[in-house]
Amino acid sequence: MTALWPRIEPLLDRVEKPARYIGMERGAQVPIHRPDAVSWLLVYPDTYEVGLPNQGLQILYEILNERHDAAAERGYAPWTDLEALMRSRSVPFFSLDTHKPAGEFDVIAFGLAAELVYTNVLNCLDLSGVPVRAEARRDEDPIVVAGGHATFNPEPMADFIDAFVIGDGEEVVGDMTEVIGAWKRSGRVGGREAVLHDLSLIMGVYVPSMYEVEYDGMAIREVRPRYPDVPSTVDKRTIADLGEWPYPKNQLVPLIEVVHDRLNVEIFRGCTRGCRFCQAGMITRPVRERPLEQARTMVAEGLKRTGYDEVALTSLSSADFSGIGELVSGIIDGQEEACGNVGVSLPSLRVDAFTVGIASEIQRIRRTGLTFAPEAGSWRLRQVINKLITEEDLYAAVDGAFSQGWRRMKLYFLIGLPTEMDDDTLGIAELAKNVVEIGKRYTKAASCTASVGGFVPKPHTPFQWFGQNSSEELQRKVGMLRDATRKGGVKLSWHDPKATMVEGINSRGDRRIGKVIERVWRSGGVFQEWSEHFKVDRWIEAMAAEGLDIDWYTTRHRTGEEIQPWDHITAGLHKDFLWQDWQSALAEHGLPDCRWTPCYDCGVCTDYAIEHVVASPFAPAGGSQGTGQDLSIGGAVPVRFLSKPGVGVAR
């Protein structure tokens, strides 16, 4: 141990979960920092347990450490108990691998998976001794970078981040290392402005200080680059061939229990299912599959190296992988060395052909809960959101699962979707009750949890123009569902509508929201994803203090002409395509997956010479996509923590 460890160690017997701060996990690296190399601190701005499994961070950690001109370490936000001790003893934020002070790195890079972590970014910077506002930083301060899905609307964090990475990070971090390394070796000639200018010329990098925003009242009139060579629109970066990036090769094995505590192997990136609420699906297009043989090797070697007995084959819709049957059978039957007696999780998996195929394979090893995500309570509304699941599909899948020995079902829904009426909302209770009834045919222990989240319209989706439901309206709908599920054996859990409102402010906010984020942080608002720390009053007061209207940012419908704060960032999707899809949604028309239909010219394939991925062997016969569903095994869908804001559980 080096650097700060002698000052950190004495604090650890006074905090909850001291193993969060030790490092030295299997897969951890102890890089040598050389003055001529660029040092990166990759930070997940939430706890160790939430951040450690993050695949994006682990991939970049390995890629950077393989370079001769870079060294990378990891950092996670200290929980409030350790933070208080650190502040009282002037111990700065530190890296996990060598306990080096964060402020000594050349780059501090944050992964922004969701908006409610924004205040933690400011807190980590402040704990590092780095000015939270980008304009106050000196040449010798680290370059502050952010990547992840939330950066597709970077504007709320524009005051604090020097450079955003938009899209896949695998190649960009190398390009950035070269620019920053050259600047550092030159003696930082031209100052911070020079290196930020050069970074802004890299495809997929957005440097907010290189742009001026002009307002017309509350509306945005123009976003203008400050230099003629800075692009007026920043294109996302996309790696065309996932097979060239078989990472992580050495997945980290945590010292304490973490979320997604298993081997994770990404089998493809992107999704063309076209669910209109789903930002991840839209911004990660086009679909790029990992070669089957490479996926098999990564599973076999990963299991051997980590000692895990469970592997998740991750993607946005795992049954759509063209080799899914072969891959799962190989793992379950132990065809690969180190496999056999291994549990398989398939996040976000459609249930059509799967229920009688792969589900029966998987339950031979492990019987846990199943999670389905119908998202809306009625067929009408599922057409609006383009989640084309019929009730018959769902009930057949549930029946198949119960008949195979599964006992617990979980259904995910969104409330507050465009055109939603009370009948649609109440349909959630009906679906859940019917699932319990089906289960009772097989076992008295059958149960169903309906988990309900408030819908937040996201940038770069067809719903980006929609005015979200107010928190009062969402609360009314939750109340209606509580009444409707008092009988029938259904458990109801829900996301706090007030947290949904705050997500909405940050999701579609503009640069003016930065001051709100700073006020909330200065008033003590950290870990806003955690119910014990979230206080909506901080946000309401900060918005009022900045003279900003919450409804203007959240419940207001946008027009097609309005310049959105993220319009100068492109995920490759034509705005016309998104607008047309929004109109189709309002007309209740579904849009089948483009892998089985002619191209809709959404725009994303054009630049990458990427061919359509062939339909999976588990696609419905004839290639119809009218029955697409999501299914997860063992709760493998994106985690929504019961300890997060205001999630209540009825009965």
Ligand code: SF4
């Ligand atoms: S460009 Fe065409 S084929 Fe490619 S993702 Fe868009 S709709 Fe599908």
